Amino acid sequence: MPPRESTGQATITVEHLSPELTRGLYRDMRTARDLDTEAIALQRQGVFPAYVSVRGQEAAQVGGAAALDPTRDFVFPTYREMAAALAYGVEMVGYMATHRALWHGGLYDVMDSRFGAVNAVVGGPVPHAVGWAVGERLRGGQGVAMAYFGDGASSEGDVHEAMNFAGVFTAPVIFFCQNNQWALSVPNHRQVAGGSIAARAQGYGIEGVLVDGNDVGAVHTATAEAVRRAREGGGPTVIEALTYRVEPHSTSDDPGRYRNEAEADRWRERDPLTLLRAAMIEAGHADEDHLDRIDAESAKRAEEIRDGVAEAAEPHGSELFTHVFRETTEDLTRQHRTWQEEVEL
Amino acid sequence: MTELIERAAAPGTEGETVELSMQQAINRALRVLLDEDPEVLVFGEDVGALGGVFRVTDGLQKEFGEQRVFDTPLAESAIMGMAVGLAMNGWRPVPELQFDGFAYPAIDQIVNQVARMNYRTRGAAPMPITLRLPSFGGIQAPEHHGESLEALFAHTPGLKVAAPSDPAEAYSLLLQSVRSDDPVVYMEPKARYWDRRPVRLSEPTDPIGTSRIVRPGRHATLVAWGAMVHKCVQVAELAAEDGVELEVLDLRWLKPIDAAGLAASVSRTKRAVVVHEAPLTAGLGAEVATLITDGCFRDLAAPVQRVTGFDVPYPAGPLESQYLPTIDRVLLAVQRTLEY
Numbered sequence: 093m094p095p096r097e098s099t100g101q102a103t104i105t106v107e108h109l110s111p112e113l114t115r116g117l118y119r120d121m122r123t124a125r126d127l128d129t130e131a132i133a134l135q136r137q138g139v140f141p142a143y144v145s146v147r148g149q150e151a152a153q154v155g156g157a158a159a160l161d162p163t164r165d166f167v168f169p170t171y172r173e174m175a176a177a178l179a180y181g182v183e184m185v186g187y188m189a190t191h192r193a194l195w196h197g198g199l200y201d202v203m204d205s206r207f208g209a210v211n212a213v214v215g216g217p218v219p220h221a222v223g224w225a226v227g228e229r230l231r232g233g234q235g236v237a238m239a240y241f242g243d244g245a246s247s248e249g250d251v252h253e254a255m256n257f258a259g260v261f262t263a264p265v266i267f268f269c270q271n272n273q274w275a276l277s278v279p280n281h282r283q284v285a286g287g288s289i290a291a292r293a294q295g296y297g298i299e300g301v302l303v304d305g306n307d308v309g310a311v312h313t314a315t316a317e318a319v320r321r322a323r324e325g326g327g328p329t330v331i332e333a334l335t336y337r338v339e340p341h342s343t344s345d346d347p348g349r350y351r352n353e354a355e356a357d358r359w360r361e362r363d364p365l366t367l368l369r370a371a372m373i374e375a376g377h378a379d380e381d382h383l384d385r386i387d388a389e390s391a392k393r394a395e396e397i398r399d400g401v402a403e404a405a406e407p408h409g410s411e412l413f414t415h416v417f418r419e420t421t422e423d424l425t426r427q428h429r430t431w432q433e434e435v436e437l
Numbered sequence: 438m439t440e441l442i443e444r445a446a447a448p449g450t451e452g453e454t455v456e457l458s459m460q461q462a463i464n465r466a467l468r469v470l471l472d473e474d475p476e477v478l479v480f481g482e483d484v485g486a487l488g489g490v491f492r493v494t495d496g497l498q499k500e501f502g503e504q505r506v507f508d509t510p511l512a513e514s515a516i517m518g519m520a521v522g523l524a525m526n527g528w529r530p531v532p533e534l535q536f537d538g539f540a541y542p543a544i545d546q547i548v549n550q551v552a553r554m555n556y557r558t559r560g561a562a563p564m565p566i567t568l569r570l571p572s573f574g575g576i577q578a579p580e581h582h583g584e585s586l587e588a589l590f591a592h593t594p595g596l597k598v599a600a601p602s603d604p605a606e607a608y609s610l611l612l613q614s615v616r617s618d619d620p621v622v623y624m625e626p627k628a629r630y631w632d633r634r635p636v637r638l639s640e641p642t643d644p645i646g647t648s649r650i651v652r653p654g655r656h657a658t659l660v661a662w663g664a665m666v667h668k669c670v671q672v673a674e675l676a677a678e679d680g681v682e683l684e685v686l687d688l689r690w691l692k693p694i695d696a697a698g699l700a701a702s703v704s705r706t707k708r709a710v711v712v713h714e715a716p717l718t719a720g721l722g723a724e725v726a727t728l729i730t731d732g733c734f735r736d737l738a739a740p741v742q743r744v745t746g747f748d749v750p751y752p753a754g755p756l757e758s759q760y761l762p763t764i765d766r767v768l769l770a771v772q773r774t775l776e777y
Contacts, residue, residue: 213549
């Protein structure tokens with residue numbers, strides 16, 4: 093049973109995974125961690141107006157996303173899925189552009205990436221995943237839809253509606269809940285009646301799995317099993333990855349007002365990267381030198397992404413009007429013209 | 438009401454002119470669309486075996502199969518959310534929400550997702566979704582079955598809004614809406630579902646966003662959409678007996694609105710009365726009045742009049758006819774504008 097509280101100590105095992113896979117997981121988690129650190133720094137420097145950290149959730153995100161096939165699956169994120177995007181192969185300068193507020197949905201191509209636009213309506217994209225999955229079945233494809241949401245979003249009606257639809261249509265969709273135990277300032281016991289999101293799956297007649305979200309091997313295995321079931325026509329799965337939001341909700345938040353930071357500190361010690369590193373050495377998947385080399389490569393890549401997003405061009409003002417419609421209207425063309433005249437003054 | 442609901446499967450072949458009710462005309466258009474484009478999907482509550490509560494989708498499941506025409510569980514938000522996901526997987530969804538008032542539970546998906554996804558993704562994920570929404574009042578239905586949401590939808594960037602007034606218009610506008618790569622809210626005036634008229638089963642000719650003159654006249658223009666168009670024609674017929682020639686303009690596209698068509702008509706007649714079922718305040722009539730004023734201010738002989746529902750929740754049966762614009766109220770407004 094995954095722990096709800098951290099004692100600050102733990103071990104995981106990755107012996108059931110291949111060395112190649114664990115090295116890839118480590119690389120993506122490390123890169124996401126470094127990029128997260130860079131992003132917080134960019135916010136402090138005023139380059140990002142705000143940022144939402146994924147620190148501590150790298151295993152939950154990378155372990156799940158790495159079990160998908162980016163050539164045929166489709167991911168529906170909300171707004172705290174940076175590590176998942178990275179592991180899935182999304183173009184990360186374009187992804188991080190959302191945090192620089194260059195474009196709400198991000199600047200990556202969602203259809204080429206097969207990774208939906210950053211979406212701030214928590215729960216809102218969950219029925220999209222079901223629709224995509226139903227459409228995939230209709231066309232006879234083997235793809236699986238992955239919907240990310242959190243413990244807060246689990247309270248949204250859309251999440252219930254989506255799970256019910258998925259059950260009725262036996263849709264190939266995975267409902268991946270990262271339960272980081274804090275929906276902004278509200279803890280699980282004030283948010284999740286019954287205490288378990290995974291347990292709700294039973295009510296929809298679908299599989300529900302509770303997994304240690306800081307154990308990347310366990311997350312990967314649970315997700316791979318859900319993917320296999322979905323591809324084979326076995327329908328949806330709810331995965332609840334129990335983890336912890338060690339950072340504030342966003343850079344605008346003040347957790348001192350609502351939680352005891354000693355609790356967060358104990359979770360920082362139960363760090364998914366530390367756990368993975370020790371497990372890889374224990375399993376003989378890599379030695380310290382190898383991991384140090386991955387660390388150096390990851391830091392370099394994170395810096396490149398950081399520089400890329402910091403230097404990215406701002407969208408041109410005319411883009412206000414460009415994508416409202418496929419076939420624009422005379423009205424909007426007139427407003428575009430008025431805007432043009434105003435900026436040319 | 439049940440005796441009025443007839444089977445919608447309709448006679449006639451492409452190019453012919455046949456007499457159809459509006460529900461039959463919509464059914465007919467759906468058949469054309471399902472037939473011509475294998476990506477078109479029709480879904481919603483009770484649209485399958487039952488054929489919809491108004492029988493608009495009658496026979497479609499049988500003809501096109503349970504994969505193309507299917508029932509969903511009863512949850513409006515998920516129906517629209519599902520449409521988004523289907524569109525992202527290359528389909529052309531035509532969801533139905535059973536009644537206007539039940540679009541409110543789906544507003545988040547419609548406004549925050551459907552309307553914005555093309556914008557949010559900078560054109561990567563278009564939303565060729567047509568929401569079929571039985572709309573407006575006039576059938577003495579229970580609460581939430583007689584609402585007019587056009588101002589809300591027209592106010593939402595990224596949506597287009599259509600409201601046909603008769604069977605021929607219903608046929609053409611639906612073909613255009615579904616073939617459009619932009620999301621369209623297609624508001625079906627349920628009070629006119631059983632109105633039978635000749636429909637030419639041919640391709641639409643007028644572009645999206647154009648209005649049409651239903652009846653020409655020279656003393657004032659009545660502007661309406663949906664079921665109010667028929668009411669305005671009745672008003673015009675009565676007024677004609679007194680020698681007053683009213684022009685009736687069917688707006689039919691509520692976004693984009695045909696500002697040029699409005700100005701062209703009113704600059705000739707010099708007077709305008711806008712008629713809608715929705716409440717007065719911040720209703721679409723205010724937008725129409727402004728467009729007319731902007732478009733032909735110097736030609737206006739009187740302020741634009743509005744005849745609308747009242748600023749009250751939509752009432753129950755016996756009060757419905759007192760809430761909706763009546764012939765007398767429209768005639769009084771005509772008198773006000775003529776005597777101004």
